[in-house]
Amino acid sequence: MDRTKILVVDDNPSxxxxxxxxxxxxxxxxLFAEDAISATAALVTERPDLVILDLGLPAGDGFVxxxxxxxxxRLAHIPVIVLTGRELAGNRDRxxxxxxxxxxxxxxxxxxxxxxxxxALDVSRGELRFDx
Amino acid sequence: xxxPTRRTSELTAYLxxxxxxxxxxxxxxxNILVDGLAGELSGEQREYxxxxxxxxxxxxxxxxxxxxxxxxxxxESTNKIGRVSKxxx
Numbered sequence: 080m081d082r083t084k085i086l087v088v089d090d091n092p093s094x095x096x097x098x099x100x101x102x103x104x105x106x107x108x109x110l111f112a113e114d115a116i117s118a119t120a121a122l123v124t125e126r127p128d129l130v131i132l133d134l135g136l137p138a139g140d141g142f143v144x145x146x147x148x149x150x151x152x153r154l155a156h157i158p159v160i161v162l163t164g165r166e167l168a169g170n171r172d173r174x175x176x177x178x179x180x181x182x183x184x185x186x187x188x189x190x191x192x193x194x195x196x197x198x199a200l201d202v203s204r205g206e207l208r209f210d211x
Numbered sequence: 212x213x214x215p216t217r218r219t220s221e222l223t224a225y226l227x228x229x230x231x232x233x234x235x236x237x238x239x240x241x242n243i244l245v246d247g248l249a250g251e252l253s254g255e256q257r258e259y260x261x262x263x264x265x266x267x268x269x270x271x272x273x274x275x276x277x278x279x280x281x282x283x284x285x286x287e288s289t290n291k292i293g294r295v296s297k298x299x300x
Contacts, residue, residue, distance in 0.1 A: 091232050097239030104248050135228055164231035166224060166278055185235035186271065189242055 082108040083200060086127035088118040088144065089162075090136055094185075098131065101189055107196075115139030119147050122154050129200055131192075132179075134163040134170060145177045158199035162187060227278050234274070237267045 085107045087098050092113075099109040110125055112118035114137040121127070122144075130148070134141035141161060148154045158180040163170065171182045180199040183192065241264040243249055245257060252260065 091236075093236045094232060094239070097236060097243065100243050100248055101239065104246075164228040164235070166227045185231040186238035186267075187235075189239075 082106060083129070084108045084110060084125065084127045085196070086110045086112060086118070086121055086125065086130045088112045088115075088121075088130060088136065088141070089133040090114060091133075094133070101193075105193055113137070115141075115143050118144045122148055122151075122157070126154070127157060128203070129196060130157060130159045131196075132159050132161050134161060134165050134174070142173065142177060145174070145179065149178050156203055158203045160192070160195055160199060162192070223278055227274075230270075230274055234267055234271055237263065238271075241267065 083106070085102055087095055087102070087109055088111075089095050089098070090113050095111050095113070099111070102109045110121055110127060112121045116138045118130075118132070118136070122130070130144075132141045132144060136144070141163070145159055148157060148159065159178065161170075161174045161179045161182045162185060163174075163183075164185045167184065174182045180202065181195040183195070241260050244252060244260045245264070
């Protein structure tokens with residue numbers, strides 16, 4: 080069985096590295112993108128099972144990536160977890176309204192993030208409803 | 212929005228982004244070390260990394276509290292600190 084593929088989109092290389100170590104240790108395959116353009120390209124070519132998305136990105140922000148994803152028939156089902164350094168006001172509600180499965184400010188506890196990933200994957204695979 | 216409030220809002224956004232990313236790196240790699248994902252640590256090494264993580268958590272609480280204020284509140288708090296400093300000198 081193929082391993083679950085997670086696309087990490089963040090312009091900070093240390094954040095990408097730290098997340099990859101943690102996610103790989105939990106059995107996930109990890110892909111990277113560092114800006115909105117390469118994130119959109121990776122979504123189309125790699126078809127990840129889930130995206131961990133920063134909001135402050137070069138070449139467009141995380142909201143642009145979410146808009147492109149949700150406007151694409153074959154990608155719209157991919158769950159997005161927003162992990163950002165931006166402030167809550169004006170970003171959390173907007174991200175959730177744009178379709179994010181969860182919103183976290185950095186730094187997030189590893190257990191919290193891993194739980195949200197499992198839950199978002201279960202929901203996208205139809206094994207769980209959002210309200211469970 | 213007044214000019215000082217706008218500047219405070221921009222400063223808040225900048226501080227949130229820069230400090231949260233730096234804290235996230237300390238938090239991520241500290242926990243990677245403590246959890247043995249980069250090799251086992253000695254008891255002493257583990258204790259030192261835990262101290263680093265505890266202090267990173269304290270900084271995070273201060274940051275959460277400070278940045279939870281609206282730009283208007285933050286400007287008022289900053290002005291109060293300025294008034295207290297002038298009284299003390």
